Amino acid sequence: MSIAEPARASAGGSRAAVTGCVMLATIMQALDTTIANVAVPYMQASLNASLDQVNWVLTSYIVAAAIMTPPTGWLARRFGRKEIFLVAVAGFTVASILCGAAQSLEQMVVFRLLQGMFGAPLVPLSQAVLLDIYPRERHGEAMAIWGIGVMVGPILGPTLGGWLTENYHWRWVFYINLPIGILTLAGLVAFLDRPGRDRRLRMDWMGFGLLSLAVGTFQLMLDRGEHLDWFTSAEIVIEALVAGLALYLFLAHVLTAERPFVDLAIFRDRNFAAGVVLIGITAFILFGSLALLTPFMQSLLGYPVLTAGMILAPRGMGTMLAMFLVGRLIGRLDIRILLAIGYTLLALTLNDMASFTLDVGFERFLVSGFIQGMGFGFCFVPISTLSFTTLAPEHRPQGTSLFSLLRNIGGSVGISVVIFLLARGGQAARSEMVGLVQPLAPAIQARDLPDAWSLDTVEGLTAIQAELVRQATAIAYFADFQLLSVIAVLGLPIALLARPPRRR
Numbered sequence: 001m002s003i004a005e006p007a008r009a010s011a012g013g014s015r016a017a018v019t020g021c022v023m024l025a026t027i028m029q030a031l032d033t034t035i036a037n038v039a040v041p042y043m044q045a046s047l048n049a050s051l052d053q054v055n056w057v058l059t060s061y062i063v064a065a066a067i068m069t070p071p072t073g074w075l076a077r078r079f080g081r082k083e084i085f086l087v088a089v090a091g092f093t094v095a096s097i098l099c100g101a102a103q104s105l106e107q108m109v110v111f112r113l114l115q116g117m118f119g120a121p122l123v124p125l126s127q128a129v130l131l132d133i134y135p136r137e138r139h140g141e142a143m144a145i146w147g148i149g150v151m152v153g154p155i156l157g158p159t160l161g162g163w164l165t166e167n168y169h170w171r172w173v174f175y176i177n178l179p180i181g182i183l184t185l186a187g188l189v190a191f192l193d194r195p196g197r198d199r200r201l202r203m204d205w206m207g208f209g210l211l212s213l214a215v216g217t218f219q220l221m222l223d224r225g226e227h228l229d230w231f232t233s234a235e236i237v238i239e240a241l242v243a244g245l246a247l248y249l250f251l252a253h254v255l256t257a258e259r260p261f262v263d264l265a266i267f268r269d270r271n272f273a274a275g276v277v278l279i280g281i282t283a284f285i286l287f288g289s290l291a292l293l294t295p296f297m298q299s300l301l302g303y304p305v306l307t308a309g310m311i312l313a314p315r316g317m318g319t320m321l322a323m324f325l326v327g328r329l330i331g332r333l334d335i336r337i338l339l340a341i342g343y344t345l346l347a348l349t350l351n352d353m354a355s356f357t358l359d360v361g362f363e364r365f366l367v368s369g370f371i372q373g374m375g376f377g378f379c380f381v382p383i384s385t386l387s388f389t390t391l392a393p394e395h396r397p398q399g400t401s402l403f404s405l406l407r408n409i410g411g412s413v414g415i416s417v418v419i420f421l422l423a424r425g426g427q428a429a430r431s432e433m434v435g436l437v438q439p440l441a442p443a444i445q446a447r448d449l450p451d452a453w454s455l456d457t458v459e460g461l462t463a464i465q466a467e468l469v470r471q472a473t474a475i476a477y478f479a480d481f482q483l484l485s486v487i488a489v490l491g492l493p494i495a496l497l498a499r500p501p502r503r504r
Contacts, residue, residue, distance in 0.1 A: 014191055015133050019142075021187035022126040023149050025089055028180045029122040030153025031160065032061070032096075032115070034290070038161035039170035046170070049105040059223045060109045062412065064116030066219040067212045069405045070262070072121040073397030074203060076128070081397070082194045085125050086185065091118030093181025100174035123150060124400035129192070131388055131396055140330030143384035144323040150407075151323075151380055152316045154287065158294055159312065207253050207261025214246035215405070222416040230420065262402070266395050274498045275387025276403055278339070280410030281491045282379050285346060285484050288414030289372075292422070296477050297365075300358060300470060311362050315369035322377025335382045339495040342378030343488050345371055350485035354478045358470070379491070386498050418480045425476030426469075433468050 036058065044054040075084045095115035102108040127146055134142040164172040221239040228236055254260035267273045297308040326338055349372040356364070384403075391399050 017187060017191040018129065018133055019145060021184050021191065022129050023145060024180055024184040024187070025085075025122045026126040026146060026149035027153050028177055028184070029092065029119045030150050031157045032119060032177070034154045034157030035161035035173050036061075038158050039165045039173045042165055042170040043108070047102070047105045047108060053105055055223075055227065056105070056109050057112055059220065060112040061116040061119075062223055063216050063219050064113045065120040066215045066405070066408060066412075068117045068120035069124065069408065070211055070215070070401055071203075071208055072124045072404075073399070073401040074261070075121065076125060076397045078199070078203075080194060081125060081128065082188065082192050084121055085129075085192065086188055088118050088121040088125065089181055089184050089188065092122065093177055093185070095119075096174045096177035096181070100171040124397075124404040127384070127400045127403070128396050131400075132393075136389070137331060139389060140381060140385045141327040144327030144330075144381045147323050147377070147380045147384055148320055151286070151319050151376055154290060156313075156316055158290075159310070202259065204257060204259060204261035207250060207257065210246050210250035210253060211261060214243050214250055215409070217246065218243040218409070219412055222412045225416055226419050226423070263395070263398065266391070266399060266402070269391050269395075271390045271498050272387050272399060274494060275383050276406040277494055278379070278383045278491055279387070279403060280406045280413075281487060281494070282376065282383060283407045283410035284414035284417075285350070285488055286376060286414070287411035288418040288480075288484055289350070291415045292418055292477060292480055300474055300477070301360075303362075311365050312369060314366050315373040318370040318373025318375075319377040319380075320373075322374040323381050326378055326381040330382060330385055335386055336495050336498060338378055338382045339386075339498075340492060342375050342380075342382070343491040343495070345375030345378065346488040346491075347485045349375060350481050350488060354482040354485060356478060356481075358474050375488075390499070418484070421480055421483065422473075422476045425479050426473045429472035429475040430469060433472055 040054055040057065043049070043057060047054065072084070092115060095111055095118055098111040099108060099115060102111055126149075127143075130142040130146050131139060160176075161173050164170075164176065217239045221236055221243060224239075225233075225236050230236055231240070254262055254264055293312060294308050297303040297311060303311065322342075330338065349368050352368055387403055388396060388399060
């Protein structure tokens, strides 16, 4: 069988089994992008590390996954998709066990690097397998199934991580991958077909090295920027310069090389080009909003971590419901209509969140989160289907790798931007509000202050200062939500550039 020929499941049962296995792999990797975040403070105590040091546990995984995502397509074509899939699942599972057993910070960072390297191929390979085993007319259904794992995993990760950490131990955040990994391996060995491989395929090491350097240093810059106050730090400046230079050299190389690492001809497909831009925007909104919601509920509203996780659960439920609906509708409605519905729902709900106050009830969170989750579902499935519906089968391995890369970069940029603006916005709001607590200020003279806010005592001034910081931080959160709403609107004109597949 040639690499260009899709590997069809021979029967419905076999297709269902393969679908279940690749979904387990997708969920396992998607969960690990966020599940460890909650356990970081506990790791810090166990591994005797500072806050800056323990953050390398997260950074090492992100950077390793970013570097190893682009070569997934080449590895699958050169060595065989099934073989690479099995190695990735086995390596990810073993690395997870090693992370759970780590006794020092150095060990944890090394094992997280391995986990990121082996985990990087899981999502693009899962997507490629589903596109191949389902006929073209059922690609919408296949992408709906795949999208559940990719979208719901990051949403449920903090909740599951918090529950495991509080009820068992932070090491179970990693040990939980063992049964999932074993079950996935067994299913892949038994049911996944072996498509052809091209042993004559040669690696463009120059292109791979330059792209890896660009992506790795860019991710490192995004992850460490907030801790080092961005471009006031020499490290961040150096990383930005290296990333920019490496990207320039990479583009110059692929435009002149005979067989470049990334075939830019893939972007001649208008749907794929529009799709990777839209997935970057959607990931920016998804991960940016997740980075805001949990600390907003915990720090400003005082919800415990598990309560905050439960309040976010309807968001995941809305995503799953929308994906099932879109999987049925995508062959009957213009795909641009579905995208318009999705981005409209995102824009409206994020605009609603920008009008929240510190007295907002959890019921409003539940309703807004559920509708927002539906918006993500209405976006993600059409984007995934649109990107590959007109793409030649021989370009799918590389296409799924680039699709996952742009999704990861979009999410990383989204997190960095909203956290940066949150810090700067909070400082600006506090500076403006300082004048409101002067003894002669109209706001102070116009009303009676509670005794706890007395301007004549140290305790009263401290209480006023704390409330001022709380209100200023809330203003910065609401400004971030408004920004995400505007970015959701920007997705609408880009969606119109797509060429919708023929309705069935």
